[in-house]
Amino acid sequence: MSEILGSVEGLIPLAERMGADEVEVYVASGKSFEIEVRLGQITSSHSIFDSGIGVRAVINKAVGFGFCNSLEKKKLEEITEKAIQIARSGKPDSNWSELPYPSSFPVVRGIYDKRIIELSVEDMVEITGRMLQAASEYDRRVMPFWGGVGSGYAVRGIINNHGVEVSEKGTMIGCVMGTIAREGYQVTPECSESDYKRSLNINPENVGREAARQAIDSLRPKKVETGVYPVILAQDALTSLLTYTLVPTISGDNIIRDKSAYKDKIGTLVASEILTIEDDGVMERGLSTCAFDGEGTSSQKTIIIQNGILKSFIFDNYFGRRAGAKSTGNAKRGGYAATPSISPTNLYVKEGDKNPDKMVSEIDDGFFIRDLQGAHSSNSESGEVSVVATPCWKIEKGEIKNPIKGAMLAGNIYNMLKDIKCIGNNIRQLAYLVAPWISFEKVRIVGET
Template sequence: MENLIRFGEKFFDELEIAVYRSRDVSASVELNEISMASTRGGAVTVIRGINEGRLGLAIIDSDDPERIKEAIEQAAKMAKLNGRDEKWVSLPEPGAYKEAPKPNYGLKEASPDILVEKLVRGIKLAREKDPNAVVAGGEGGVSWEKRHVVNSHGVDVFQEGGAAFFFLELVGRKGDVVTPGIFDFDARRDLNLDVDGVVDRAVQRVRWAYNVEKSRNEEVPIILGPWAIAGLLSYTLLPAFSGERLVKETTPLAGKVGEKIASEVLTIYDDPFHPLSLEPTVADGEGVPTRKNVLIENGTFRGFVWDNYWAKVNGTESTGNGKRDLKSGGIGIDFHNVVIENGKRSLEDLIAEIDRGYFVDGFQGAHSSNPDNGNFAVTANPAFLIEDGEVKGASVFLVAGNVYELLNRASEITREQTVMPFMTTMTTPFIKFENVKIAGK
């Protein structure tokens, strides 16, 4: 890689080369049958060069040195056609990197057969526990990636590692009732995926959903599950912590560092080294050391996250949150593993104390929320009515409001935490909110 950097310095003032080698194994189920099993792999190299403030990018599906040289030359031609970026300062310098956790090399050569076995077991268990349920969909997957980022300032970071996931979607039919799709999942850095737990949790929700309860307009306590939390916060809250949005004046959190923006029960941080993190990475997509970044501490806003570019524009330092888009080759601000700190009591305890309220397993429509002000309007589905401390059946209702007002209504957090490998990777408990206005359907 050093020779390639030296070659590229003939064309650029600064140069970055990022090589990604991946292997992905997956298997899928559809309508109680295995529908697909595959193994895919390959390499992608991204060239990012700057000459007199002009950026040149090139992406190739190879890690061959000669192909990389050709890509460097192509990026140089593109740079000549681009305008000068007056905000550009420089690529990052090397930093102090933490010691990387030892990867689980058992994932490196995982076979699709292992995933097929787990899916077959999941189908069998689901059918045994509820003959009325159909495994409408599901997937198991294992990913392994090697990343090598070098630049002309001396950054040289190599990392490798992998993770596995498993999910099922069940649909139940009993009499005239057809339940909504009920998801459950597990994700971790080994192959000890909790198939039994996924099936047990999904079947329990399907059984609840056989009894349909009409919702109404009311103000009630609600408990949000991991899928609902991750979906809502990924679109309404998390973008507001971006330093780019601070510079562009599109975040409602501008000027609010040190102010209370949520309930005191909420502490939220980005931590790639959390024990449940699926990707304990020591450097971000441009080679800046990663770290734990506290976003909200006991309800108080603690700060923004930055990549190298926007940090230097703002006169601060990168927090190690530069994430590379392999489709465009560009770097944007993003998170590694958002953690909502857990509490002390169980979900069962929280449900037992509710006279009338709802447990919400998922939201529909969160993607249309407005991160510029935190406003949202979503459909709670699947959702489950709680009366006298017990789940009585399934409901659907609308919730509209502002995410910051909602966060200030948080009253308790469970001790259980779930790793959400979809959307923004998030490690989250269940959260209870008080006096939430809902519109019945």
């Protein structure tokens, strides 16, 4: 890992000689490999190797940025010069403070597995085949519509002229399967399952079977009457919903821009007292776990909501300083071609004491919603949501029964968070969210007319 920083450390004195007050170099190198499934067949594979840098230069509080997909010395020097030119011609930002300074970095565990790097093409095809076979054999009415298996590794590092110099390596592997079921002229909505890990312990058979089971269970749907019902949201639905509501609300940039429903509510009750949410950048084996964020600030655990009370927001270095706070280690990058932006790491909803069966058994007339569509249209400032619930099933007298056709969930997410009935103990990570099922007491469900 020291080699990746060694290839760019000469750019710091070069930028300073060119007139930079501050300079930061972000460097990344990695490889990914993917097997693709379409219409029940393994159809293609592709491998990508990519390396590059992103340079931020600051002159008189004006920030310039440049990037290139090469680690060749001449290219590195050219892109550094371009970042300097942009900063020199740019408009000063009176709110700019400074780039981060060195700090101690946590020891993170479970984010690198050499076995993933050593996987052959044959290994990847075999894993994909196991997932595909499990879905196909579950029921002849199931069609594995799309899916795939992907793996990769990455090395990234950051160096700046304040003395930050840190690097890290990580791996990832995952599989996903989308299915439909056909019976006569009836075709179900798409149902999917996935499994992503930082180490080589995914379960492709379970992914295939579960995607197939959902599709079969979605056959012969019924309509539902509009009304207010108790509702259980699974992790997929929670991820869809919170991505476009709660996450923007707790992001420090929206606090500064006065676009957050939670502004000026630190220390007040904003949710049910049984709800605790943390942003945990150092969680063992977390999909977003890292020792440092996208600008070299050490990762940490930040309590967002504790027993319903709002405790903190998440910040990068820039907006943290503007808010009179510190960075919480939440500056994320989409790669070397992007500047940092605020994003959660592992957003952890603390599990409750109810197993899933118990949660269902306590509902006499309600719904279990696996996923939601259209959550991107939600209004994070007002909290208003109107989304399609699919796949979705009716709960009757404590049992999950028939699938539901054309139902919509409508309401206000911030009111829903205050109206939580119970929280499950079936914790699972999907993307950035680490959460169990959550049961809400009263949710408006709009039936198909």
